Amino acid sequence: MPLHQGPHASQDDHDRRRLAVNPFHGATNPLGGMTEAPPTHRLPDTPLPPQTAYRLVHDELMLDGNARLNLATFVTTWMEPQAGVLMSECRDKNMIDKDEYPRTAELERRCVAMLADLWHAPDPSAAVGCSTTGSSEACMLAGMALKRRWALRNADRYPSKDARPNLVMGVNVQVCWEKFCNFWEVEARQVPMEGDRFHLDPQAAAELCDENTIGVVGILGSTFDGSYEPIADLCAALDALQDRTGLDVPVHVDGASGGMVAPFLDEELVWDFRLPRVASINTSGHKYGLVYPGVGWALWRDADALPEELVFRVNYLGGDMPTFALNFSRPGAQVVAQYYTFLRLGREGYRAVQQASRDIARGLAERVAALGDFRLLTRGDQLPVFAFTTADDVTAYDVFDVSRRLREGGWLVPAYTFPPHRQDLSVLRVVCRNGFSADMADLLVQELERLLPELRRQPHPLTRDKGAATGFHH
Ligand SMILES: *Cc1c(COP(=O)(O)O)cnc(C)c1O
Numbered sequence: 001m002p003l004h005q006g007p008h009a010s011q012d013d014h015d016r017r018r019l020a021v022n023p024f025h026g027a028t029n030p031l032g033g034m035t036e037a038p039p040t041h042r043l044p045d046t047p048l049p050p051q052t053a054y055r056l057v058h059d060e061l062m063l064d065g066n067a068r069l070n071l072a073t074f075v076t077t078w079m080e081p082q083a084g085v086l087m088s089e090c091r092d093k094n095m096i097d098k099d100e101y102p103r104t105a106e107l108e109r110r111c112v113a114m115l116a117d118l119w120h121a122p123d124p125s126a127a128v129g130c131s132t133t134g135s136s137e138a139c140m141l142a143g144m145a146l147k148r149r150w151a152l153r154n155a156d157r158y159p160s161k162d163a164r165p166n167l168v169m170g171v172n173v174q175v176c177w178e179k180f181c182n183f184w185e186v187e188a189r190q191v192p193m194e195g196d197r198f199h200l201d202p203q204a205a206a207e208l209c210d211e212n213t214i215g216v217v218g219i220l221g222s223t224f225d226g227s228y229e230p231i232a233d234l235c236a237a238l239d240a241l242q243d244r245t246g247l248d249v250p251v252h253v254d255g256a257s258g259g260m261v262a263p264f265l266d267e268e269l270v271w272d273f274r275l276p277r278v279a280s281i282n283t284s285g286h287k288y289g290l291v292y293p294g295v296g297w298a299l300w301r302d303a304d305a306l307p308e309e310l311v312f313r314v315n316y317l318g319g320d321m322p323t324f325a326l327n328f329s330r331p332g333a334q335v336v337a338q339y340y341t342f343l344r345l346g347r348e349g350y351r352a353v354q355q356a357s358r359d360i361a362r363g364l365a366e367r368v369a370a371l372g373d374f375r376l377l378t379r380g381d382q383l384p385v386f387a388f389t390t391a392d393d394v395t396a397y398d399v400f401d402v403s404r405r406l407r408e409g410g411w412l413v414p415a416y417t418f419p420p421h422r423q424d425l426s427v428l429r430v431v432c433r434n435g436f437s438a439d440m441a442d443l444l445v446q447e448l449e450r451l452l453p454e455l456r457r458q459p460h461p462l463t464r465d466k467g468a469a470t471g472f473h474h
Contacts (some may be wrong), residue, residue: 017041019056065412068440071430072414074223074257074287074385078435080344083337087292093332095131099319104332107339114342115299118263119272119281127273128306129299130324131285131335135256136176137326138282138298142252143167143180145280145300146215148307149250154211168208168249169217170200171419172224174256177217186214192421198222198377199229202237209241215250215279220258220271224418225378225429226361226385228258231271231278238277250279250305257383259283259297260290264351265358266382279305285338288354290345290434295334298324353434357384361432364441368430371445373452377427384432389425397455399426400463405451411444415466426466 018037038044038056048056067077090104098105108131116127132138147165150158157163166187169177173190181188189208191200199222209216216238218231231253238249253259253271260283262269272278278301285295300306311322345353361380365388369376373394380386389399403415418425432441 019060021052022055066410068435069410070412071432071436071444072412074284074431074433075293076286076290076433079290079292079337079341082344083291083340086340087333087337090333090336091331093336095330095332095335096323096325096328098321098323101332102319104336105321108335111297111335111338111342112299115283115297116273119259119299121273121299121301123302126302127299128303129297131338132282132296132298132325133294133327133330134286134296135174135254135282135284136179136296138284138296139174139176139252139254140180140183140326141298141324142280142282142300143177143184143186143214144310145306146250146252147184147186148310149305150212150214152307163212165214166208166210166212167214167217168205170205170219170222170229171421172199172222173217173219174223174254177254187212189213193419194421196377198225198418198422199227200234202230202233205234206237206241209238209247209249211247213247213249215252218251218253218271220253220255220262221383221385223256225387225427226257226380226383226431227378228262228266228269228271228382232275235275235277249277251275251277253278253281255281256284256296257287257385260285260288260350261354261358261383264347264354273301285334288357288433289338290341290350290353291334291337293334294331295338354384357432357434357436360384360436360438360441361386361430363438364430364432364444367441367445368448371448371452373456380430380432385429387427387429389427396458396460398461398463399428400466401455401458401461402428402448402451404463405455406447409447411447417466 017040019040021037038048070077093101093104095104111131112129113124115129116124121127132141150165154163164187166189167181168189171190171192178188180186191204191208194201200218205216216234218229218234220228220231222229231251235251238251242248259281262271272281280298280300282296282298283289285291285297286293306324311324313320313322358380361384365376365380365386368374368388373391374388375391377387377389399415403413406413413428413430415426415428417423418427
């Protein structure tokens with residue numbers, strides 16, 4: 001979560017900052033008389049009536065953006081009312097409390113089993129898995145399992161100065177992998193981008209591996225441009241490495257988005273547990289899993305892939321259910337909502353929903369290309385996501401100007417710079433999710449058509465603070 005600092009203004013100023021109370025709020029104060037304006041940065045001395053507190057918080061939140069016009073996020077912004085009802089029925093359930101809420105625990109177990117089947121675990125009853133707060137926690141857990149497996153294999157020399165574990169990945173990884181490497185003291189070995197290759201190259205990844213490599217991360221659905229990394233080719237390159245050198249390097253697939261797209265739309269694509277080298281897979285239930293934020297999943301092929309010593313059994317709450325998690329307490333509602341969505345949609349339903357998103361992404365990408373000012377990096381035909389940049393002959397404005405001007409109409413389309421080797425490249429990215437309709441895509445194109453004549457008349461690109469302009473830092 002953002003690391004917030006204390007007040008910037010002097011303490012005095014600070015003490016004076018108060019929320020403005022509307023006279024109507026005071027009139028409903030059951031204690032009688034006007035409600036006193038509460039301070040913003042320290043606890044008020046006295047309670048407020050609930051309706052006054054509600055209005056103050058509600059009104060302040062009006063300035064948040066409109067989630068449905070946010071094309072930056074992968075996270076679900078629309079669910080059916082029935083899912084909302086179930087979630088509010090479960091909002092007091094603590095996921096860790098498996099003894100008190102055994103049926104919630106059972107629904108989690110069924111979701112794991114469904115994912116093991118969906119991702120072709122060779123023996124679904126041997127696969128192990130758990131829910132998490134999202135893919136970031138799932139990736140931490142998967143990375144920890146890789147690191148511990150490597151440490152157990154190298155118990156004779158780790159820890160020691162010359163045995164520093166490393167993890168191989170493309171430079172396009174989501175920030176959670178940089179966090180993992182930083183927090184767990186693992187060297188991040190990153191395969192750079194090269195020319196028009198914006199994700200990992202299997203051969204280059206294999207070449208970075210050595211006896212201290214705990215694993216290689218392949219991403220099914222790069223956050224930078226929505227492209228799938230070639231997981232099968234990566235496994236083949238690592239098979240060849242093993243033939244040559246004896247090094248047996250496992251693969252983790254970060255399927256944060258693609259883990260819930262490819263099984264429905266790209267059935268012939270082999271990326272999952274069908275590849276013997278794939279040890280573990282994660283996905284975000286709250287991205288293309290179609291659940292409101294707070295749920296992810298991590299699965300391991302079998303018990304060998306997840307060292308038993310990482311699994312905790314606590315009986316403080318009664319029962320003795322094995323758990324693997326960073327958090328202890330966690331809401332159960334999202335897991336219930338995931339089970340609801342699995343049950344509600346089934347394979348056919350998921351296929352239809354994801355196909356609709358991909359059709360919209362492809363259609364929108366084509367129309368953006370047809371405007372003439374832009375060059376597509378991806379076309380929305382893998383993840384329903386595409387990235388584009390300005391054509392070479394466009395000099396009057398840049399992607400940051402486009403992002404800033406789109407904001408005027410409420411559209412959030414992030415612009416950002418690519419990582420080293422392609423830092424020259426800045427792009428706009430559009431994430432099409434369930435709830436972003438073909439009609440809304442039309443409106444976005446109309447908005448671009450309206451803005452382009454003005455942008456073309458600019459003397460030069462105008463956005464000075466590129467990061468602040470889009471409010472987006474990748
Ligand atoms: C979104 C994403 C993550 C992080 O997932 P959260 O669910 O937001 O924690 C990790 N990897 C990839 C590829 C992602 O797209």
